Amino acid sequence: MRMPDAERLGFWARYNQRISELRESTPCSKQSLRAAVNGLDDFVEANLSAMQAAEANGTLRQWAIDNRAAINQAIPQPARALLTQDQKEFLVKAVFRRNADDGA
Amino acid sequence: MLHVPPHHPMVEMHVGDAQRVLANQVYGRKPGSPLWLPSGTIIGDLVAISAPNSSYATMDVRDVASDGTTPAFPLNVLDFDTTVIEYTYFEGFLSPEYPGRGVRLCGQVLFSSATANSAVLRAAFYRIASGGDDVDSAPTFDFNSSGAIAANAASGVATDFTIDFDDGADMDSVGAGEAFVLCLQRKIDDANDTAAGDLELRTKLYLVTR
Numbered sequence: 001m002r003m004p005d006a007e008r009l010g011f012w013a014r015y016n017q018r019i020s021e022l023r024e025s026t027p028c029s030k031q032s033l034r035a036a037v038n039g040l041d042d043f044v045e046a047n048l049s050a051m052q053a054a055e056a057n058g059t060l061r062q063w064a065i066d067n068r069a070a071i072n073q074a075i076p077q078p079a080r081a082l083l084t085q086d087q088k089e090f091l092v093k094a095v096f097r098r099n100a101d102d103g104a
Numbered sequence: 105m106l107h108v109p110p111h112h113p114m115v116e117m118h119v120g121d122a123q124r125v126l127a128n129q130v131y132g133r134k135p136g137s138p139l140w141l142p143s144g145t146i147i148g149d150l151v152a153i154s155a156p157n158s159s160y161a162t163m164d165v166r167d168v169a170s171d172g173t174t175p176a177f178p179l180n181v182l183d184f185d186t187t188v189i190e191y192t193y194f195e196g197f198l199s200p201e202y203p204g205r206g207v208r209l210c211g212q213v214l215f216s217s218a219t220a221n222s223a224v225l226r227a228a229f230y231r232i233a234s235g236g237d238d239v240d241s242a243p244t245f246d247f248n249s250s251g252a253i254a255a256n257a258a259s260g261v262a263t264d265f266t267i268d269f270d271d272g273a274d275m276d277s278v279g280a281g282e283a284f285v286l287c288l289q290r291k292i293d294d295a296n297d298t299a300a301g302d303l304e305l306r307t308k309l310y311l312v313t314r
Contacts, residue, residue, distance in 0.1 A: 013187040020183065020216035020302040025259055027220035029298040030186045 002045040003098065011098065012037045015091065028082040036079035040095045043074035051096055064092065140203060141313050147202050148311030150194035150286060153182070161185075161192040161290075166214060166260070166304055181214065181304035184290035186223075186297070194286045194309060202280035203313060209267040209286070211309040215259045217301030222252035224294040225305070227267050229276040230285040245287055246274065252296035253303075262306070268314060 003011065012034045019026055028036075044051065047067070054063035064071065071092055072080060083091070141147065155161075165178035184190050198207070209227055228245035230237075237243065253265045269275040278284045290303050 009187070013185070016186050016301050019300065020185075022217075023259065024217055024301075025219045026217050026300050028300055029221045030300040031298060033300050 003041050003095075007098075008034075008037055008041060011041075011095070015094070019087075024087070026082065026087070028079050032076075032079040032082065035076045036083065036091060037095070039074045039076050039079075040071075040091055041099075043071060044092070044095050044099050048096075048099055052100060055100070060096075064089075141201060143313055145313045146310050147199040147313050148196050148207060150196040150309040150311070152195045153307060154193045154195065154285075156191050156193065159188070159190050161190045161288075161305065164302075164304065179214075180307045182307060183216065183302040183304055184223075184225075186290070186292060186299060186301055186303070189289055189292055191287060191289045192305070194288065195283070196286060196311070197283045198278055198280055198311070200281040204271050204280070206271040206314045207269050207275060207311045208314050209269070209309060209311055210264070211266075212262045212264050212306045213253055214262050214304040214306070215255045215299055215301060216304055217259055218255040218299035219257055219259055220255055221298040221300070222254045222296050223299045223303045224252060224291040224297045225250045225265060225267065225288060225303070226291045227286055227288045229269065229278050230287060231276040231278045232283045232285060233279075246276065247287075247289075248274065249291055249294065255299050 012030075015033060015037065016030060018024075026033075051060060051063060054060040072088070075083065075088065155163075161182040161184045164181050164183045166181050167176045167178050170176040182192050211225075213223070213225075215223070226247040226249040228247045230243045230245065232239070248267050248269055250265045250267045253263050256263060276284065286309075288305070291297055
């Protein structure tokens with residue numbers, strides 16, 4: 001299930017704290033990061049069944065590789081261009097984990 | 105050369121700043137009148153930090169890298185979150201020589217992560233005068249904002265910022281020689297506050313004449 005707005009806000013806040021603690025450089029604005037979180041949450045919600053099935057089979061990583069282009073498209077610009085591969089990967093995993101843990 | 109003492113009405117009305125400085129040096133000042141200080145003179149030192157009971161900016165250190173022979177060393181900073189409003193308070197006093205033209209708060213920031221975009225800080229004075237406000241009563245803060253404080257292409261490159269206050273109510277009527285507390289916060293909802301991650305405020309701030 002899609003995260004409620006308040007939860008998206010909390011997720012976005014924690015992601016900002018994470019990059020601060022790690023001193024992870026980003027030219028992305030906080031507003032663009034918020035849009036990226038929302039875009040990825042929408043993507044995960046739309047593909048949750050397939051992602052959960054892939055995880056159950058131990059093929060989630062391959063699923064993500066196969067759907068790399070679609071995942072990338074789910075992140076609105078300018079964040080799509082400004083986030084690193086690792087940052088995108090972390091966000092996708094974190095959003096998926098949150099949705100999976102929620103039992104959606 | 106016309107010998108005119110600095111407290112002569114003609115001097116009071118017509119001489120320029122440089123002449124006033126010279127007059128201060130040569131003649132001393134008129135008793136009871138403020139010393140003339142040019143803009144940018146340090147007239148207040150912010151000497152201590154107190155964290156509020158909640159929503160406080162977090163103490164942190166930003167290490168300056170080792171050059172291989174001398175060790176790394178820390179810069180003390182206060183981290184202001186980008187999504188939640190956080191505060192810190194500096195205690196200080198205005199110099200007895202404060203000339204009454206308002207003050208400019210000067211400081212420096214770094215960013216934890218941002219390598220583009222900007223942040224905004226705002227500050228307000230709370231006067232603590234002998235016989236003045238009761239600290240058990242809630243104060244009213246009148247905040248003034250900085251402009252956009254731009255992040256640099258590397259997050260460890262510092263950016264200076266200033267916040268101006270007019271003399272009088274704009275700075276809670278803090279006068280020469282008086283103590284005050286300065287409340288500082290990051291204005292996270294400002295249109296110019298766009299930087300992701302924490303703003304790191306260096307803990308040394310000072311006040312100069314305007």
